[in-house]
Amino acid sequence: MLAHDIAAAFRQHFDSEPLLVRAPGRINLIGEHTDYNAGYVLPAAIDKEMYFAVALNQQNLIRLRAYDFDASFEVAADAVAPSETEWANYLLGVVAQLHKRGVQVPGFDCIFGGTVPAGAGLSSSAALECGMLFALDHLLHTQLEPMQIAKMGQTAEHEYAKVMCGLMDQFASVFGRDGKVVRLDCRSLEYEYFPFDTTACRIVLCNSGVKHSLASSEYNTRRQECEQGVAILRQHYPQIETLRDVTLAQLATHRNELGDVVYRRCSYVVEENQRVEETCRVLMQGDLTAVGKQLYASHTGLSEKYEVSCKELDVLVRLAQNVPGVYGARMMGGGFGGCTINLVATEQVPAFVEYMKTKYQQELGLSLETYEATIVDGVGLFNQA
Incomplete structure (x- = not known):
């Protein structure tokens, strides 16, 4: 299983025990291009997911590895800025959001990979942002609310990937619930779950x-x-x-x-x-x-x-x-x-x-x-x- 392979690769590469996190991609049953118009969307989290192995490294260095295409990126923890490496920006953008909240993010190691097909419109980018935030929130005990994670992921995409996305993708990755679609009111941020039976x-x-x-x-x-x-x-x-x-x-x-x-x-x-x-x-x-x-x-x-x-x-x-x-x-x-x-x-x-x-x-x-x-x-x- 890919998640286990990523965990094993982390232990081998960094010789430490990681926190393991999964963040799902999403489908949107209906409600397209309504989110940035303060309308309704009806997404769900799906079993096409990004997996993360993450640990603090006691150095002033952020070391990222993309398992799926065997690429690495390093930057000093106190020198995070948008980079030429597109995939790294999704993760760096999240670190920048924590900095904005006054959180000191120390050096950490991360290997990630997943089963969300890139470019298929299943929101691999939101899964990257929300998974990374969830992992850092756990490691740094910042006690972020789920909605804060979704919003910070969205802002990371705006500022580092330069895509002015609405909140739906990140919201679905964080708030998904087994067997349910969730209607989000993108104006009030109120949400409600509706049954979707995947047996019939x-x-x-x-x-x-x-x-x-x-x-x-x-x-x-x-x-x-x-x-x-x-x-x-x-x-x-x-x-x-x-x-x-x-x-x-x-x-x-x-x-x-x-x-x-x-x-x-x-x-x-x-x-x-x-x-x-x-x-x-x-x-x-x-x-x-x-x-x-x-x-x-x-x-x-x-x-x-x-x-x-x-x-x-x-x-x-x-x-x-x-x-x-x-x-x-x-x-x-x-x-x-x-x-x-x-x-x-x-x-x-x-x-x-x-x-x-x-x-x-x-x-x-x-x-x-x-x-x-x-x-x-x-x-x-x-x-x-």
Whole structure:
């Protein structure tokens, strides 16, 4: 098992006994690009995880090793700054957040690796940030609240990775609960758990194989377009603070003033918030067909109104609609690549995977990786038993 290999590698490399931490990636059932608009999201932590072996080293040196691609990075503990080494920045950003809180972070050693596929939109970066913070919190006895860990992870991503992400990814990695999706109100930070039974229905992720390299630049553009819409609407409705406060009727009234692009961006976000609420309602009734309808509608909005899909993702969703036992499918994550999330009746999963792999190869000449995901608890310690 990878976690055990990382622990063994740590003992061999650093000759000390590490603290062992796991931090999950996440799926988002529905509610995409709503988080930075103070809306609702509905994520869950999944069993694609990052594992950390960490120990203080009594030196003024931070020594990091990426197990999966056998790379190392060192920096003086009191000289942490953004580096040219992209993967190290996620971990250094976390140290910088502790410094900002007045925590003296001494030298430490860390080996990490995981089963979260990079670039698949399952938030390997948030798992890195939250796992590292959780480990340092334990070692330094800083007694951080779970929400503080999530928020500090988010700020680390803003300042060191330069991606202005919302809070959802880090929140899901910390607050995930076995067998539940969790609706987060990104304005009030209130949250509520809803049942998701993975016995009747499996979550299958289809990786388009397209790395979402456009995502960060386009992501920041989408944020600006939403902010532009809010600024225009606020001239007419001073009470509006974010798109969370906007109605479809208000958007329709000022459609010309908003312009076509900003109108479509804003209407997608308002509709997506409504879809999250409806999904929670039908989850309580156990109505997977109704949940699936919301997923398909979400994908249409992401593709046509928010324009963050790509040909490969659109093909995967269209193919899924032809398969018996599929309740719903949509692209997931920032967009321009990554995975689709598919809700598939358990007994139909093998046929679904085979069909999707064959058709994807036929239509686009691309091989398809799929992952079955189980919903698990958020970040925590693991032992080797």
